[in-house]
Amino acid sequence: MEDKYSSNVLSGGKLGMVEVPNSRLTRYIVLLVVTKVLKALGIFESYDILKVVHIVQFIFILKLGSAVILLFFQKPFSSGKVISKRQWIKLLKHAVFSCVISLLGFFGLTLCGPLRTLLLFEHSDVVVVALLGVLFTSSGGGPSKTRGAALFIIAVICLLLFDNDDLMAKMAEHPEGHHDSALTHFLYTAIGFLGVADHKGGVVLLVASLLLKVGFHTASRKLSVEIGGSKRLYALDNLVSAIVLLPWVIVLSLTTDSKVESWSSLILPFGMIILSVTILEFYVEAICNTKMETPRCARYGAIALFLSALLLANFWTHPLTDQLRSMSKPPQQGSTEHVLSGGVIVSAIFFIMSSSILSSPSKKGQKGTLVGYSPEGTPLYNFMGDALQHTSQSLPRFIKDSLKQILEEYDSRQIFYFLCLNLAFTFVELFYGVWTNSLGLISDGFHMLFDCSALVLGLFAALMSRWKATRIFSYGYGRVEILSGFINGLFLMVIAFFVFVESVTRVLDPPNINTDMLTPVSVGGLLVNLVGICAFSHAHAHAHGGKTCPSNDHGHSHHGHSHSEHGHSHSEHGHSHGGHGHSHGGHGHSHGGTSGHGPPPGSGGGGMNANMRGVFLHVLADTLGSVGVIISTILIRQFGWLIADPICSLFIATLIFLSVIPLLKDACEVLLLRIPPEIEKELNSALEKVEKIEGVLSYRDSHFWRHSASIMAGTIHLQIMAGVVEQRIVQQVTAVLKDAGVNNLSVQVEKEAYFQHMSGLSTGFQEVLAMTQQMESMKYLNDGTCIM
Amino acid sequence: MLPLSVKDDEYKPAKFNLLLKLSGWFRSILSDKTSRNLFFFLCLNLSFAFVELSYGIWSNSLGLISDSFHMFFDCTALLAGLAASVISRWRSNDSFSYGYVRAEVLAGFVNGLFLIFTAFFIFSEGVERALEPPDVHHDRLLPVSVAGLLVNLVGIFVFQHGGHGHSHGEEGHGHSHSLFNGSVNHGHSHGGHGPESKHGGHGHSHDGHEGHGHSHDGHEGHGHSHDGHEGHGHDEPHSHDELRTPGKGASKQILQGVLLHIIADTLGSVGVIISALLMQKYDLMIADPICSMLISLLIGVSVVPLLRESIGILMQRTPPSLDQALPECYQRVQQLQGVYNLQDPHFWTLCTDVYIGTIKLLVAPDADRRWILSQTHNVFTQAGVRQLYVQIDTAAM
Numbered sequence A: 001m002e003d004k005y006s007s008n009v010l011s012g013g014k015l016g017m018v019e020v021p022n023s024r025l026t027r028y029i030v031l032l033v034v035t036k037v038l039k040a041l042g043i044f045e046s047y048d049i050l051k052v053v054h055i056v057q058f059i060f061i062l063k064l065g066s067a068v069i070l071l072f073f074q075k076p077f078s079s080g081k082v083i084s085k086r087q088w089i090k091l092l093k094h095a096v097f098s099c100v101i102s103l104l105g106f107f108g109l110t111l112c113g114p115l116r117t118l119l120l121f122e123h124s125d126v127v128v129v130a131l132l133g134v135l136f137t138s139s140g141g142g143p144s145k146t147r148g149a150a151l152f153i154i155a156v157i158c159l160l161l162f163d164n165d166d167l168m169a170k171m172a173e174h175p176e177g178h179h180d181s182a183l184t185h186f187l188y189t190a191i192g193f194l195g196v197a198d199h200k201g202g203v204v205l206l207v208a209s210l211l212l213k214v215g216f217h218t219a220s221r222k223l224s225v226e227i228g229g230s231k232r233l234y235a236l237d238n239l240v241s242a243i244v245l246l247p248w249v250i251v252l253s254l255t256t257d258s259k260v261e262s263w264s265s266l267i268l269p270f271g272m273i274i275l276s277v278t279i280l281e282f283y284v285e286a287i288c289n290t291k292m293e294t295p296r297c298a299r300y301g302a303i304a305l306f307l308s309a310l311l312l313a314n315f316w317t318h319p320l321t322d323q324l325r326s327m328s329k330p331p332q333q334g335s336t337e338h339v340l341s342g343g344v345i346v347s348a349i350f351f352i353m354s355s356s357i358l359s360s361p362s363k364k365g366q367k368g369t370l371v372g373y374s375p376e377g378t379p380l381y382n383f384m385g386d387a388l389q390h391t392s393q394s395l396p397r398f399i400k401d402s403l404k405q406i407l408e409e410y411d412s413r414q415i416f417y418f419l420c421l422n423l424a425f426t427f428v429e430l431f432y433g434v435w436t437n438s439l440g441l442i443s444d445g446f447h448m449l450f451d452c453s454a455l456v457l458g459l460f461a462a463l464m465s466r467w468k469a470t471r472i473f474s475y476g477y478g479r480v481e482i483l484s485g486f487i488n489g490l491f492l493m494v495i496a497f498f499v500f501v502e503s504v505t506r507v508l509d510p511p512n513i514n515t516d517m518l519t520p521v522s523v524g525g526l527l528v529n530l531v532g533i534c535a536f537s538h539a540h541a542h543a544h545g546g547k548t549c550p551s552n553d554h555g556h557s558h559h560g561h562s563h564s565e566h567g568h569s570h571s572e573h574g575h576s577h578g579g580h581g582h583s584h585g586g587h588g589h590s591h592g593g594t595s596g597h598g599p600p601p602g603s604g605g606g607g608m609n610a611n612m613r614g615v616f617l618h619v620l621a622d623t624l625g626s627v628g629v630i631i632s633t634i635l636i637r638q639f640g641w642l643i644a645d646p647i648c649s650l651f652i653a654t655l656i657f658l659s660v661i662p663l664l665k666d667a668c669e670v671l672l673l674r675i676p677p678e679i680e681k682e683l684n685s686a687l688e689k690v691e692k693i694e695g696v697l698s699y700r701d702s703h704f705w706r707h708s709a710s711i712m713a714g715t716i717h718l719q720i721m722a723g724v725v726e727q728r729i730v731q732q733v734t735a736v737l738k739d740a741g742v743n744n745l746s747v748q749v750e751k752e753a754y755f756q757h758m759s760g761l762s763t764g765f766q767e768v769l770a771m772t773q774q775m776e777s778m779k780y781l782n783d784g785t786c787i788m
Numbered sequence B: 001m002l003p004l005s006v007k008d009d010e011y012k013p014a015k016f017n018l019l020l021k022l023s024g025w026f027r028s029i030l031s032d033k034t035s036r037n038l039f040f041f042l043c044l045n046l047s048f049a050f051v052e053l054s055y056g057i058w059s060n061s062l063g064l065i066s067d068s069f070h071m072f073f074d075c076t077a078l079l080a081g082l083a084a085s086v087i088s089r090w091r092s093n094d095s096f097s098y099g100y101v102r103a104e105v106l107a108g109f110v111n112g113l114f115l116i117f118t119a120f121f122i123f124s125e126g127v128e129r130a131l132e133p134p135d136v137h138h139d140r141l142l143p144v145s146v147a148g149l150l151v152n153l154v155g156i157f158v159f160q161h162g163g164h165g166h167s168h169g170e171e172g173h174g175h176s177h178s179l180f181n182g183s184v185n186h187g188h189s190h191g192g193h194g195p196e197s198k199h200g201g202h203g204h205s206h207d208g209h210e211g212h213g214h215s216h217d218g219h220e221g222h223g224h225s226h227d228g229h230e231g232h233g234h235d236e237p238h239s240h241d242e243l244r245t246p247g248k249g250a251s252k253q254i255l256q257g258v259l260l261h262i263i264a265d266t267l268g269s270v271g272v273i274i275s276a277l278l279m280q281k282y283d284l285m286i287a288d289p290i291c292s293m294l295i296s297l298l299i300g301v302s303v304v305p306l307l308r309e310s311i312g313i314l315m316q317r318t319p320p321s322l323d324q325a326l327p328e329c330y331q332r333v334q335q336l337q338g339v340y341n342l343q344d345p346h347f348w349t350l351c352t353d354v355y356i357g358t359i360k361l362l363v364a365p366d367a368d369r370r371w372i373l374s375q376t377h378n379v380f381t382q383a384g385v386r387q388l389y390v391q392i393d394t395a396a397m
Helices: A001-009 A022-050 A055-076 A085-121 A125-136 A142-161 A166-171 A183-196 A198-227 A231-256 A263-291 A294-315 A317-323 A340-356 A395-409 A410-436 A439-464 A479-508 A518-548 A554-560 A564-571 A576-581 A583-598 A599-604 A610-639 A645-671 A677-692 A726-737 A753-760 A765-778 B018-031 B033-059 B061-088 B100-129 B143-168 B169-180 B184-189 B194-210 B214-231 B252-282 B289-312 B325-334 B369-383
Strands: A369-373 A379-382 A696-706 A713-720 A744-751 B338-352 B356-361 B387-392
Touching: A022 A055, A022 A085, A022 A263, A022 A294, A055 A085, A055 A231, A055 A263, A085 A142, A085 A198, A085 A231, A085 A294, A085 A340, A125 A142, A125 A198, A125 A294, A125 A340, A125 B289, A142 A198, A142 A340, A142 A395, A142 B143, A198 A231, A231 A263, A340 B214, A379 A713, A379 B194, A395 A410, A395 A439, A395 B194, A410 A439, A410 A610, A439 A518, A439 A610, A479 A610, A479 A645, A479 B061, A479 B100, A479 B289, A554 A753, A576 A696, A610 A645, A645 B387, A677 A713, A677 A726, A713 A726, A713 B387, A726 A744, A726 B387, A744 B143, A744 B338, A744 B356, B018 B061, B033 B061, B033 B143, B033 B252, B033 B356, B061 B143, B061 B252, B100 B252, B100 B289, B100 B338, B143 B252, B252 B289, B289 B338, B325 B338, B325 B369, B356 B369, B369 B387
Parallel strands: A713 A744, B356 B387
Antiparallel strands: A369 A379, A696 A713, A744 B387, B338 B356
């Protein structure tokens, strides 16, 4: 019993669901994937064929071919029970329905092309049922299913709205030669009546037929039981629908003249389509559904299908594949091919995600893991840690929670607002760039996005530093702030270096810059960044105080022209900030100046938070950049000094470099576990006091370091006289050091005898090591703590 | 009675002698094998960059000049490594009570970050170029990149050979044999398989401390573990039951960072050469961006373990190698007679292989504190914690 128990515990949480080992399933998964790829291939092929063959004829041939093969395999007439007349009538209805659905499906295929058809039409029933369950019932199955449904809907909308396919405009002209039957004409007019383009109509049509298909599958389940197996039903259904379609096909071929030159050249592709789309897929899905659970099957199948569809869509019209294709088609005009647009790719990704979410089994019933059985035979469940809370978290709630957390504190709130502003500006820029098709704007927008990464990093650090300490990170995550400041600083250094290098090369060879578009964008960026500087410098200004004032002159003398730009923002944002914004150069200088005095004033006051300093410096650098651009633009325009641009950037790079150094220095000192400079004096006096405490002989190994803004850690060894109460000493020392600012202290008190003991013991760490190693190898240590 | 006097201000740096200081640095660089290697390689790299720069200026080729600047940027990695290896040997003083040993971790971190930046830039440029392949002049590309490749190959050879060749030598085995019973096998089996190689590394860094010039052997051990790291993104470099003394002079992080950097450069040159060849032979213009994207991905992936480890150390994470051992230790301490409770355990890594811990014990009023203290020290020393601070509080009753 115990043996079993321990092995169960060791095997972890896998016991909740009985899973067949993956290795056995791999075969089926591979089979499934291959089938799906073949199916995608078949659909693409049939799209090509449908250009020349009438849709009804096509479906007829498909049904007939598969019926012949299935009759050969299944032998529905010779085996199984006899089918009654009522069942035949049901079968007929069934066949008519299946004909209608495949008509709709293939008609959708002609409208929107194979890729979109695959994306829309080929969802497994499980997915659609889950989707409908979410949409139309109150208990959809938790937030994850809701997310999946939302993804699905977004994907459909993406296909509808963001998929501007050039071909569609052409097709909307209603080419008369293309559809020549009453049915297709009716469908076209119906779609045209809806007021959407053909392509979008196709999307709607496909969604509708997908729903129909699922309903049809559900309804036919009873019939398949009656008739004796779904395989038999499938075979009979194919046969009957071929018979149903026969008169129509005859009429069609009599009334219209076919566009096909030679039917014989179509035999091979038809065979392939029949095999891959209808027969192989049916059998493999049946097998996989019995071997694996259905949702899993659906998941793998969907992913394989969509991915292969994307790939095929990319390469189908490629000149290379044209040679490989079995059918020698008449050279068609390239413009009728459906192109791969961004909307399709996005929606394909969404479809894949949603189908994998929707088809995942709902975890409702699964609370804990089965550990074993009690002697009485009742099952025992193990509620391991997060099994109790581990439901998939609702996304809106998650967003709400993190927003609340962000807005809770001043720092993160500032960063967050500024990030929003920055992002908004970026998106406006991007949109405008896409709108006017200006590459410069787009690339600048991406650059802004990249800049936002620093903000995101800062925000994340500000959030993370508030996490609770865990067993692994026993001091808490406060250091993230310092690390983030450090990374930001390094980042700026690298940028400054690159700007420097590039401007050096430009000084040697000034390029011709197109200055028309630069000014508005850089002014906009400047304004945004000025706001940011105002926001962040609140904290910062404390540290620096009036030091910005004298540098104002600097700013004036340097940026004569840019002053007017500043004047604007100046009036809006009040005086002191104007001062900041004004003299970026000056600010940089004063910053450097502070570092000259030594870090204490810089880091002691409001600027303690390295994270915020890093973000601030980043924003400052951006502002400097846009100021530089504006100045150089003006200089170039007015005086034609092409060299102004690289010189400006040289200057700016140097400024950034200088302003980052103090931040880096402080962060490095913290990371190197230096005694915090701002409390160094107090610590020294505190240590003197400690030595004077009655009973204390001496102290050694005193280490103090700043872990994060709030935690100051320290350790110390005390040697005390033999007859003193240790507890009192510990408390006194703790109190003294706490006054000095150390709030995470541990004091090891040693009496003299112990010290001698330990020093005799620790003469060689290595000896202890060797001894323990040998002991361990002899299994000597298992029983106790004593070795000495 | 002899008069006693204390001269505290003996070390006042009255005259700032730059020359003396420089020579001091120089000597300290040359005294250690790691930093010597770093230094020579830095010189090689710098001279290559200067040759390139002067040639570029002479022939007025912008491409060469910018490439040489790039080389200078690369040199910063080496410089950081070198500086760290010198700094980390500075004595501890009043302000830096732990000494400067963390510099090595920091250097590794900085190197890793720079690599990530580089990889990112290369990647974005690759994407840009993939969208519209520019006309690359490949006539001048080949000689420069071949030369760069050669320089970098020398670097890899220096850093890896130092580790590789020696560590297979006799003394490694001999030592580890004398030290531990079981570790000979480890030493043998590590020849390049990731998981095993760490044991080999251990054995050697031990030797480093035991035997002669510790930096020498220590380096070998470390050089080794690189092999393991490159191949398999090393997850946890040390197994918990092994105890090590720190190889103080040479650190894993510095070398790992530098080596990764050099490897990245080498990969870059290889990529350039391949793509140049492809472009010349087959006119495949897309080869260049694809190569550079692949390389940047490779760099990014290979840097992640280094970054993760160094961030963990910098954030005072509980050492991964102690993760397994610590709960057992806690349990054993709590089972000591008189110990009620164990609070506030903090364990962290100072630098490679030096673990420091503080705990607070709540004990019964009548417990034998001395015994508890020494037992606790024993328990954690066995787990590999070098410095332990145990605060013993009496339970208020």
